[in-house]
Amino acid sequence: MARKVVGFGEDDLRALAGPRSFERGLGYLDAVSALEVGDGSVTASVRGTDVYVVELTLGEDDVVSGECDCPYGQEGNFCKHCVAVGLTVLRRAKTIPPQRAAARARASGLDAWLTALSRDELLTLVREQIADDRGLRRRLELRAAAARSDLGTVRDRILALIDPRPFARYGYIEYADAPGYAQQVAEAAGALRALTGGGRAAEAVGLAEEAIRVLGEAYEAIDDSDGVVGRAAAAVADVHLEACGAARTDPERLAEWLVGQVLGDSNDVPDLDPLDYAEVLGASGLACVRQLAAEARRRRPSGWAERYLMERLVRAEGDVDALVALYAQDLDPSGATHLRIAEELESAGRADEALRWAERGLRDCAAETYVDGRLVDYVCARYAKAGRPDDVVGVRRDRFGAERSLAAYRHLRAAAQAAECWEAERVAALAALREDARRERGRRYGGPVLIDVLLDDGDVDAAWREAGGLADDRQWERLADLSRESRPAEALAVYLRLAERLKEPTGERAYEHLARVLVGARECHRVLGTQEAFADHLVGLRVELKRRRKLMSVLDRHRL
Incomplete structure (x- = not known):
């Protein structure tokens, strides 16, 4: 080849x-x-x-x-x-x-x-370059300071590199200036790495921690949409880890610093993970991190950062029971935490316990209007797999009882059809929805769920019977759309009523909506054989609204 x-x-x-x-x-x-x-x-x-x-x-x-x-x-x-x-x-x-x-x-x-070139010629060349290249000059100044162990200069130069103020013209680093600042942060990371390689790892640790503090405080005032500053800050964090390993940093001191960073207010960047330091921390350091995280969790049990850190540590230990116990301390009223516990147990091969936790979640949240749908789906899927269709129907029935929505009705319908008992379930569900509609008449924002489920079932005749005095405009329009051929006169009356209301609003969306309603009215007139009446109505509408040029173009596009 x-x-x-x-x-x-x-x-x-x-x-x-x-x-x-x-x-x-x-x-x-x-x-x-x-x-x-x-x-x-x-x-x-x-x-x-x-x-x-x-x-x-x-x-x-x-x-x-x-x-x-x-x-x-x-x-x-x-x-x-x-x-x-x-x-x-x-x-x-x-x-x-x-x-x-x-x-x-x-x-x-x-x-x-x-x-x-001779030595003098090379020096002349380098001096010419650093005079014209600010970045090169900074890098060489850092190398020179590190070579002569001038830690004061090294520190000043690194802090100057990560200082956001020269880039924050209005107190904020804009998107266009973020790459330039990121380049300087990357230079600082390189200088810290060189310091570590030069046998000054302990000093590199302290400087890296100071740099991380500055970056954390500055980050909220940076438009880092492309993540360039975040990546440069991650390079500083990588150098800190390397320096800690080379300097054999005290595990307990490192543990305290890491936990403080993770739980501090300025922890967005860099995103530090104590587990990345596991080798440097050793068993004693990790135990200290665990103890500090547990104490922070007790002080602030609702804190997101405290909960996340504790979860990371417990998960890394591989103790499923400890992880379940941690989750169980803060059960979400939606059942989402019960589901997480069930998934952890199932992943560990403990399916029976997983289902019991999921079932407990349904019981604990039975009175809640909103329950995490994934928990309900989880339980129903396992019941179905175990050949328990009646139990699936029971779960869906209970959820429909607590949450009278079209989605809950659809789930109940699918389960009952699979269990071959939909007819009886539908009668009971519609009775409950009729009672809701009667009780909420005049007090409800929007039309009743009853109309939506009847339309979803394809029972258009029943929807017409129930719609009077209950349906909202959205439901009336849906009814008319489904009835152009079977009930053209009734559908036309709906379209004309809606068109009258839609003459007032302005804007592209309103005009498109009016055009759709008029297209529906035109179809009804076609079925009724009264196209001339529609033409007369349209002429009158155009004359009335002729000053709305955008509307006229929308009507033209729909051939109205």
């Missing part, structure tokens, strides 16, 4: 990107510019929502990889922009080998030139 000229092909790009991103990449071929071929990489710009920079790299065995600074690419995905650059390279495959050779020659020539 012949070797590929550029080391990869369309199939490789499709496999990396997936079918969707590959197809979308085809539409960006004309957006690729500034293609630059290096020895083992290709860089280019791609214009999309913004101008993005793409770099494709050929690793060992010509395995291609790609990076892009678009939001999707920054999540580690081989995006459509990478595909576009890859396809552009394939289109220019014949020119790539000589360009790569030229890149190697340039790199070799540069290396030879630098090697031939």
Whole structure:
């Protein structure tokens, strides 16, 4: 098999990107510019929502990889922009080998030139570069301070890098300024890593913790929609973990700091997880984290962060009973917590206990109007699997009794039909809904559920009988839509009444609604053979509302 000229092909790009991103990449071929071929990489710009920079790299065995600074690419995905650059390279495959050779020659020539320079010449060159490149100067200043163990300067430079104020022109870092700030935070992370590598891990720990504090306090005033600052802050957290390991940080002190960070007010970024530090903490440190988390939970049992931390720790221990006990301390009135307990027990192979907890959830929440539908579905699914259709009907009947809604009626209907007892259940359900409608007459916002369920059953005649004095406009319109052929005169009366009300509101949605009602009226006139009457009505309406030009265009579009 012949070797590929550029080391990869369309199939490789499709496999990396997936079918969707590959197809979308085809539409960006004309957006690729500034293609630059290096020895083992290709860089280019791609214009999309913004101008993005793409770099494709050929690793060992010509395995291609790609990076892009678009939001999707920054999540580690081989995006459509990478595909576009890859396809552009394939289109220019014949020119790539000589360009790569030229890149190697340039790199070799540069290396030879630098090697031939004297010390003074190199110093002059570096000084010229740092005079023009602020970022390079900061990085070299940090390296110099670290090399001479000038921790005061290192600290000042790192804190200067993560200081948000130079980017917060209005007291807030805007979206456009977030990448620049993120780059400085990443530089700070690099400096901390260099400090650790230089044998000053203990100092790196303290500086990293100070940096994390500043980032946590500043983050709420940053528009980090693309997550660039969050990723840079995560790099600082990674360095802190590395430094803690290298410095052999005291486990109890580290445990106290971690719990304080997780439970503190500024814990959005970086998102620290004490379990990531398990190896550094050791058994004694993890026990301290557990104790501190339990104490915090007792002090503030309703706290979300306290509950989440405790749950993470207990789950990591693998003790299902302890996890169940933790959940049981704070049972949600909707039954959602009962469901979580049931799912944990079922995952542990304890299906009977799981069902008992789910059943308990239904009992505990029986009087609640809202019960988590997933809990009800869970119990019904297990009853059905066990061949207990009557019990499924019982659960759905109880829920319908507590929550008289169309959704609850549909669930009851499906269960009763499966158990072949729907006729009796329907009679009882409709009787309850009629009583609701009678009791709430004149006091209800919107029409009664009774009308909705009759329409859902397809019992249009019964819906007409019950609608008088009860149905709202939405239900009347639905009734008319279903009755154009069978009850054209009654449906027409509904449409005309609705059209009269819809003449007042303005706006696109109101005009579209009026047009739909008029289309329904036109259909009724067609069935009745009174098209001329409709034409006269429409002419009168157009004359009356002629000043509403948008309405006239909507009517024209519907051929009215």
